[in-house]
Amino acid sequence: MGFPDRIERTTDIAHPPARVWTALTTAEGLASWFGNEAGIDLRPGGTAWMKWTDGPTADMRVERVEEPTVFGFTWHINGLPDEDPRRTYVEFTLEPTDTGTRLTVVESGFAQLPDDAYEKAYGGNVDGWASELGELVAHLDAA
Amino acid sequence: MPPDGGPARSGAGSGRSGAGSAHPGRSAPAGAMPADAEAVAEQVFVALADPSRRALLAALAAGGPATATDLAARLPITRQAIAKHMALLTETGLVTAEPGERRRVRYRLRSAPMRVAQQFLAALARDWDGPLDALKNHLDRPPTI
Secondary structure, three states: OOOOOEEEEEEEEOOOHHHHHHHHHOHHHHHHHOOOEEEEOOOOOOEEEEEOOOOOEEEEEEEEEEOOOEEEEEEEOOOOOOOOOOEEEEEEEEEEEOOEEEEEEEEEOOOOOOOHHHHHHHHHHHHHHHHHHHHHHHHHHHO | OOOOOOOOOOOOOOOOOOOOOOOOOOOOOOOOOOHHHHHHHHHHHHHHOOHHHHHHHHHHHHHOOEEHHHHHHHOOOOHHHHHHHHHHHHHOOOEEEEEOHHHOEEEEEOOHHHHHHHHHHHHHHOOOHHHHHHHHHHHHOOOOO
């Protein structure tokens, strides 16, 4: 079984890098093709978000901003529980071509190892719930 | 995958020892899932391939730790079959056995292996083709102001 760590797509777009950059890195741009609503603080360490009308949301952290060639962010791994701390890194690279822009998107980090510390924290949480419930029962029994 | 109850690790069959062997000419990307994690994911999928084991895991996920007797009362699976499935699930780390009341073994779901398999599914479920098409369409539309 192959375990993909990295997903890569390259596509040629018939528009100059500046237009593609705007579509990728502005709230207005992201909301017109990716999410239905979006917000972005375009600087490394800045936060960004997208929202879809059918419910889901994505919280992103901007990592690389090199206008107009590299835009990178991390986000939660889709399909993992919300409290899972692991994130994938998405990087868009824009190269000018004769006809417009060659856009490459690479998303990496799907194959991160499970975090032992997290497992401990999670196990602690489960045990925590069991003991909280035990305390509640004890409290009610005492009343 | 024969339901022999043996560790899936040894029954992987593909005989691959390095992450790059499946892709001649391509080196494994840095941070690629090591073979151990692949074995874990495989064990999860083998476990989930059987409807009885899916039902047992679902029952533990929904209702918390339970004994084979509890599970036999809730599911249309014999206690004997449950014991056999639980032996496999325990061996592959999907379930842990712990002492319960009246000297009965109680089974508890262990979520860590599921999370490895979830990552595999997350990579397969990620869709970039749709958004990239949408990006092209968006850029091709005349600007609306």
